[in-house]
Amino acid sequence: MKTIIEPFRIKMVEPIRLTTREEREVILRRAHFNVFQIPAADVIIDLLTDSGTAAMSSEQWAGMLRGDESYAGARSWYRFESVLRELTGMPHILPTHQGRASERILFELVGGPDKIIPGNTHFDTTRANIEHSGARAVDLVIDEGRQPSSRHPFKGNLDIEKLGALIAREGAERIPLCIVTVTNNSNGGQPVSLANLRAVRDVCHRHGIPLYLDAARFAENAYLIKLHEPGQQQRTARQIAREMFDLADGAMISAKKDGLVNIGGVLLMRDDDLAHRADNLLILTEGFVTYGGLAGRDLEAMAQGFQEVLDEDYLKYRIASVKYLGDHLTEAGVAIVQPPGGHAIYLDAAAFCPHVPPSQFPGQAVVCALFREAGIRAVEIGSVMFGHVDPDTGEHTPAPMELVRLAIPRRVYTQSHIDYVIEATVNVFQRRETLRGLQIIEAPPALRHFTAKFDEL
Numbered sequence: 142m143k144t145i146i147e148p149f150r151i152k153m154v155e156p157i158r159l160t161t162r163e164e165r166e167v168i169l170r171r172a173h174f175n176v177f178q179i180p181a182a183d184v185i186i187d188l189l190t191d192s193g194t195a196a197m198s199s200e201q202w203a204g205m206l207r208g209d210e211s212y213a214g215a216r217s218w219y220r221f222e223s224v225l226r227e228l229t230g231m232p233h234i235l236p237t238h239q240g241r242a243s244e245r246i247l248f249e250l251v252g253g254p255d256k257i258i259p260g261n262t263h264f265d266t267t268r269a270n271i272e273h274s275g276a277r278a279v280d281l282v283i284d285e286g287r288q289p290s291s292r293h294p295f296k297g298n299l300d301i302e303k304l305g306a307l308i309a310r311e312g313a314e315r316i317p318l319c320i321v322t323v324t325n326n327s328n329g330g331q332p333v334s335l336a337n338l339r340a341v342r343d344v345c346h347r348h349g350i351p352l353y354l355d356a357a358r359f360a361e362n363a364y365l366i367k368l369h370e371p372g373q374q375q376r377t378a379r380q381i382a383r384e385m386f387d388l389a390d391g392a393m394i395s396a397k398k399d400g401l402v403n404i405g406g407v408l409l410m411r412d413d414d415l416a417h418r419a420d421n422l423l424i425l426t427e428g429f430v431t432y433g434g435l436a437g438r439d440l441e442a443m444a445q446g447f448q449e450v451l452d453e454d455y456l457k458y459r460i461a462s463v464k465y466l467g468d469h470l471t472e473a474g475v476a477i478v479q480p481p482g483g484h485a486i487y488l489d490a491a492a493f494c495p496h497v498p499p500s501q502f503p504g505q506a507v508v509c510a511l512f513r514e515a516g517i518r519a520v521e522i523g524s525v526m527f528g529h530v531d532p533d534t535g536e537h538t539p540a541p542m543e544l545v546r547l548a549i550p551r552r553v554y555t556q557s558h559i560d561y562v563i564e565a566t567v568n569v570f571q572r573r574e575t576l577r578g579l580q581i582i583e584a585p586p587a588l589r590h591f592t593a594k595f596d597e598l
């Protein structure tokens with residue numbers, strides 16, 4: 142069968158209010174052309190993020206009711222711990238309320254001035270937590286990873302030569318650990334191969350440097366390995382995921398992605414002494430070591446989610462659905478970051494509207510057009526998010542790429558919703574020369590993309 146079907150049926154529905162084009166015009170203007178300022182009830186298809194937006198299964202909801210809310214040693218904790226132990230083999234399992242809480246604890250322990258933390262591409266919050274500790278975050282993704290049109294199957298890979306050169310230049314004693322993000326969200330949700338993980342592990346261990354995974358999307362990475370890495374086709378996603386964790390000395394997981402929950406995180410470690418110190422920090426700001434800032438019911442939902450996400454039928458559908466979106470847009474001539482990754486499609490906005498210069502935010506122009514056309518909320522990952530304006534000269538430094546992310550929440554939208562997104566994007570693309578640039582009329586000094594106000598030029 143060629144038709145992609147969801148390997149689940151729908152038991153509970155949440156209505157979507159279908160707005161008219163006139164209503165959307167008012168909504169967009171009221172939000173000053175910033176989709177972060179639009180109430181979710183005014184959005185038809187919300188592709189802002191795949192984080193914390195998953196639909197839970199009937200078994201997860203049943204687990205929520207079974208949740209044991211005891212302060213210490215709750216039944217739900219033991220279930221969560223045993224699922225994570227089997228999945229990852231890690232001896233120390235710390236629950237946290239989300240990914241960045243794991244990051245904060247880890248970098249408070251290993252970061253600090255003069256330290257350097259290499260990675261393929263650090264996610265924003267990871268980088269921010271590293272820098273907050275005083276350390277320096279260095280991205281060492283392979284060159285193909287920075288080229289939107291390259292079809293390398295593992296564009297998330299870390300460049301081994303660059304890693305070796307960094308260690309030789311800076312000294313291993315300044316590098317407390319190395320992080321590989323799977324899949325690599327910041328360059329298009331691109332996977333990392335097992336061969337690359339083994340090579341990174343070998344270089345790191347030769348210099349006594351621990352290897353950590355940022356494993357928010359570990360299951361999607363495992364399935365992309367199964368599809369594209371030579372010799373992996375006969376293995377299960379679960380076996381591949383276990384090998385990924387076996388190669389690592391620890392991991393941070395935001396469970397809001399492949400944990401299939403709306404809130405939750407995990408910090409995993411092999412080092413007894415480090416884990417002991419992490420426990421103390423966890424108690425200080427998150428909660429006791431058997432609940433870590435979560436309710437017992439959240440631990441139940443996570444335990445179940447981490448099992449369900451490795452279901453081969455689910456992963457086959459998930460990866461196929463994202464690829465379907467990417468392939469249809471490509472066929473229509475829309476430039477995207479190739480090949481389609483695990484959780485999102487990234488439109489190349491610079492190619493989409495070449496008549497809008499980076500200083501007028503082509504990505505934001507596409508985001509506004511998608512909302513006007515069909516009530517779709519996407520997010521700009523370009524010069525609004527990463528560009529800089531010199532406060533003295535007013536000179537604009539653009540971001541390296543002008544992208545628009547269409548992140549697909551897990552198990553939330555059907556294939557007909559995906560068809561709707563394709564139709565809307567292609568419609569906008571066909572009259573792309575009418576898209577107008579924007580200017581910022583008001584912005585805070587940091588993280589301006591959340592609250593900046595725009596005007597159309």
Ligand code: F0G
Pocket residue numbers: 189190191192239240241242264266267322326355357395396397406
């Ligand atoms: N690491 C990666 C690779 C992520 O994508 C995220 C979050 C985090 C860590 C932080 O996890 O949100 O649970 O604290 N990514 C979201 C996104 C926000 O939209 O891509 P968190």
